[in-house]
Amino acid sequence: xxxxxxxxxxxxxxxxxxxxxxxxxxxxxxxxxxxxxxxxxxxxxxxxxxxxxxxxxxxxxxxxxxxxxxxxxxxxxxxxxxxxxxxxxxxxxxxxxxxxxxxxxxxxxxxxxxxxxxxxxxxxxxxxxxxxxxxxxxxxxxxxxxxxxxxxxxxxxxxxxxxxxxxxxxxxxxxxxxxxxxxxxxxxxxxxxxxxxxxxxxxxxxxxx
Amino acid sequence: xxxxxxxxxxxxxxxxxxxxxxxxxxxxxxxxxxxxxxxxxxxxxxxxxxxxxxxxxxxxxxxxxxxxxxxxxxxxxxxxxxxxxxxxxxxxxxxxxxxxxxxxxxxxxxxxxxxxxxxxxxxxxxxxxxxxxxxxxxxxxxxxxxxxxxxxxxxxxxxxxxxxxxxxxxxxxxxxxxxxxxxxxxxxxxxxxxxxxxxxxxxxxxxxx
DNA sequence: TTGTTTGATAAACAGTGTTCAGTAAGTTTG
DNA sequence: CAAACTTACTGAACACTGTTTATCAAACAA
Numbered sequence: 518x519x520x521x522x523x524x525x526x527x528x529x530x531x532x533x534x535x536x537x538x539x540x541x542x543x544x545x546x547x548x549x550x551x552x553x554x555x556x557x558x559x560x561x562x563x564x565x566x567x568x569x570x571x572x573x574x575x576x577x578x579x580x581x582x583x584x585x586x587x588x589x590x591x592x593x594x595x596x597x598x599x600x601x602x603x604x605x606x607x608x609x610x611x612x613x614x615x616x617x618x619x620x621x622x623x624x625x626x627x628x629x630x631x632x633x634x635x636x637x638x639x640x641x642x643x644x645x646x647x648x649x650x651x652x653x654x655x656x657x658x659x660x661x662x663x664x665x666x667x668x669x670x671x672x673x674x675x676x677x678x679x680x681x682x683x684x685x686x687x688x689x690x691x692x693x694x695x696x697x698x699x700x701x702x703x704x705x706x707x708x709x710x711x712x713x714x715x716x717x718x719x720x721x722x723x724x725x726x
Numbered sequence: 727x728x729x730x731x732x733x734x735x736x737x738x739x740x741x742x743x744x745x746x747x748x749x750x751x752x753x754x755x756x757x758x759x760x761x762x763x764x765x766x767x768x769x770x771x772x773x774x775x776x777x778x779x780x781x782x783x784x785x786x787x788x789x790x791x792x793x794x795x796x797x798x799x800x801x802x803x804x805x806x807x808x809x810x811x812x813x814x815x816x817x818x819x820x821x822x823x824x825x826x827x828x829x830x831x832x833x834x835x836x837x838x839x840x841x842x843x844x845x846x847x848x849x850x851x852x853x854x855x856x857x858x859x860x861x862x863x864x865x866x867x868x869x870x871x872x873x874x875x876x877x878x879x880x881x882x883x884x885x886x887x888x889x890x891x892x893x894x895x896x897x898x899x900x901x902x903x904x905x906x907x908x909x910x911x912x913x914x915x916x917x918x919x920x921x922x923x924x925x926x927x928x929x930x931x932x933x934x935x
Numbered sequence: 936t937t938g939t940t941t942g943a944t945a946a947a948c949a950g951t952g953t954t955c956a957g958t959a960a961g962t963t964t965g
Numbered sequence: 966c967a968a969a970c971t972t973a974c975t976g977a978a979c980a981c982t983g984t985t986t987a988t989c990a991a992a993c994a995a
Contacts, residue, residue: 689897721930725935
């Protein structure tokens with residue numbers, strides 16, 4: 518076996534394999550974002566990229582693993598939207614803007630958000646190392662919370678619990694809204710109430726934490 | 727047509743129809759709570775109650791409508807757990823206990839909770855009148871919030887927005903926990919952090935609202 | 936050139952929600 | 966009571982789903 522020859526081939530194969538993975542994910546993402554998750558099957562994805570359904574199983578163990586790969590893409594995108602906000606000087610303003618960003622991300626990318634925070638499917642079989650993207654996003658939040666404490670805006674509590682509390686508060690609206698659980702409010706008032714509730718949450722944190 | 731005779735029969739038929747509906751729902755509920763939603767099919771339900779799958783479609787337009795009927799059962803159960811708490815004298819304590827109840831309900835009845843607040847399916851086709859159960863539960867919350875305002879515990883804001891904010895806060899944890907989105911915390915700390923975050927939320931409301 | 940590995944696939948399996956023609960009882964009418 | 970009609974139910978089919986496996990041709994190694 519000629520080492521330099523086969524090594525080149527191995528590298529190319531690896532590259533081609535990764536390209537194929539991305540091709541599948543691109544096709545899947547396009548379909549999911551356009552038609553919603555419930556209406557997209559492995560066969561649809563295979564058709565879209567002009568391969569047989571069985572081929573997809575050479576690159577992803579099952580549908581959940583494919584969904585999880587998209588879940589990771591979602592986190593990359595979300596963290597990308599959080600990063601510019603880190604430049605804001607006032608830590609509390611930074612926190613509020615991150616909350617607003619979270620909600621905006623959810624409204625603009627409902628399918629991705631679903632995958633990241635609501636759907637069961639992608640979390641079914643999961644290792645520790647798969648959490649790096651989620652960790653990164655939550656890390657940004659804890660850091661801002663710590664800054665708020667350091668600046669004396671918040672009292673000093675356990676940072677993790679505080680961050681968790683804030684995340685939950687923001688996530689709550691978002692999830693209820695996305696899953697159409699606000700039927701008790703008349704359609705027209707809904708956006709207003711959401712907005713008021715968000716502002717009230719920020720105000721309450723400001724005063725009470 | 728003899729009026730008194732046929733009226734008796736019509737009534738019996740109506741009664742039998744309702745009994746059949748309940749029989750189907752009982753079977754469905756038992757299977758869903760035991761195996762989770764993803765693993766229960768119309769055929770399973772039909773087998774369990776010893777009828778043909780097609781029969782179920784004589785009583786429910788489709789699977790979503792069946793799920794929505796269970797969703798309503800869930801609300802009846804939850805409101806049933808909230809009612810005794812209404813006797814508590816201190817409105818803030820009442821609010822906190824309702825929050826605790828919400829979380830406990832979710833942990834003890836994850837499948838029902840899922841149906842009530844997370845799953846897409848049962849909300850797909852929904853009229854206004856279908857919201858009575860949800861309205862009732864949210865009504866209990868707004869009333870307690872109003873009491874807190876009247877007692878001077880909370881500042882006077884829009885009751886609806888305030889109730890929405892509190893609901894979201896509590897719902898947030900619950901949904902994230904149930905959907906296994908707390909992978910960034912080590913397994914053993916999770917319950918503790920959830921508890922701390924809940925207490926912190928109550929404390930913050932107490933001080934900041 | 937021969938032998939081996941690899942990537943892709945057609946076909947099948949076991950399941951899903953849902954519809955519909957057909958049947959056998961229950962009910963009403965002459 | 967017998968005939969006509971109505972109703973509740975079902976078997977079988979339709980068009981899907983995710984997933985596995987035997988097969989085959991092309992790429993590679995000896």
